[in-house]
Amino acid sequence: MLLEVKNLKTEFFTDNGVITAVNDIDFSIEKGQTICIVGESGSGKSMTSLSIMGLIEEPGRVTQGEILFEGTDLLKYSQNQMRNIRGKDIAMIFQEPMSSLNPSYTVGYQIDEVLKLHQKELNKEQRRKRVVELFDEVGIPFPEDKYNEYPFKLSGGQRQRVMIAMAMACQPKLLIADEPTTALDVTIQAQVLDLMNDLKKKNGTSILFITHDLGVVAQMADIVVVMYKGCVVESASAKELFDDPRHPYTKALLNSIPVPGKVKRKSRLQTVDENVNYHDFPKEIR
């Protein structure tokens, strides 16, 4: 087991009271597995990933639970110890490739920085070679020339590839992808997803994939975790979940996907009924 999240609870202590962003969730990831966390906006998907990275900022705090990474609890680590884990063992990709690269530096330099932090044994030339290798691996054309390009000169898809290259720079054991394809158009999205699957097979990296796009889930996931208002309402293998959803919220979510050809003209699209209290159902159906 690579990562085990047990009874994790993240709360925000605001002036207007305590807000529970992540409420007592459990899930685990095995080596080489892809887990997708799905849920609507505000369901606590991103907060879960930030909790794992130890990046919850004031006034938020992880108040309960364990995050076992290869058997050791990340929550007990100091900031310094966490810094050594971040980028090296656990890497992360973000939603907005436009803003997640530093506009002041060339893309090559930015990946070089990550290598400098975590792979101190490499010298300057070896690092440069490695960066070009990485660019090539993630399918950036003319990797040698792209080394000296500033982020604003690259397209959205290429930037996301750079982000993936940066995340894979130290061959992390776990890659957290927080809606990495939401900002990309559909063809680029498919290419990026393929790329992530390839890299996963090649390096044996586990992926924690956060998305609200069930189409992406179908393409990526081994296991799907459905979150609703901070809780895990259902977790199952992707096949099971799509064929036989157990929890009413999951059913509602799946029903809300419009199927081309089946939606009648002028009829209303299916929505998730907010009047049902989904928490009343037995917690977690597996």
Added chain:
Amino acid sequence: MKEENKILEFYKQFKKNKSALIGLYIVIVLIICALFAPFLAPADPLIQDLEQRLIPPMWAEGGSFAHILGTDDFGRDMLSRIIYGARISLMIGVISVSISLIIGTIMGASAGYYGGKVDLIVMRVVDIMLSIPAILLAIVIVSILGPDLFNAMIAIGIVGIPTFARIVRGSVLAEKEKEYVIASRVNGSSNFRLINKVILPNCATPIIVQATMGFASAVLEAAGLSFLGLGAQPPTPEWGAMLADSLQFITTASWMIVFPGIAIFLTVMGFNLVGDGLMDVLDPKMKDR
């Protein structure tokens, strides 16, 4: 890309803005004057020659080619004094802007990055400093330290701190929420590294522009302090001090007051124009246009 290419490219961008280019030329002339003053100046700026006192500029009646801009009440060559004055003015600019830049950036960056109590304390100090008129604050500081050119530079440096602190804090606040900062943290960067290598380079544009503009106001404030007798002491050829000396001759020898005045005016205008031009050029997104 080679360094030379960068400078060439920079100049190409700069050329598009005519007023900025004029400013740049003024600044370059000033720097040349400052660096090569001993070679450019026709005479020693400190040597007095009472027989040659109050000679008008060469184009006026009674002027001679020996003293192009005339002489002052001690018979010192005005042109030489103004050329040497460039040296002092630039030194004032560099030293006092460095003081305000370094301290202001540290204060502003920590206030913006850490927020909370640090922000509260730093910004209140800044507010207090801003509530006192700049020249008054400078006068107070100089009178505590004692009237002297170097103390005037320190005073002007301190007076400039709050502007830098505010600008840096503002841009750090805007930058630190951007995803690339989180991305860099996710890659294992420490706080120090995040501030210095990730956030600050992206705040460089307003800082550089403010430094250029601050240079102009530093020169102006130094001239003001010297005029009041709190900065450069005679016989130092400082423009503000020269103005002060010439007051009593304002009706009889107007050149004594006009030329140092023009020198101050051109310097301040030059740096302000360059500052304006830099603002346009330094935006990394403009590089390819």
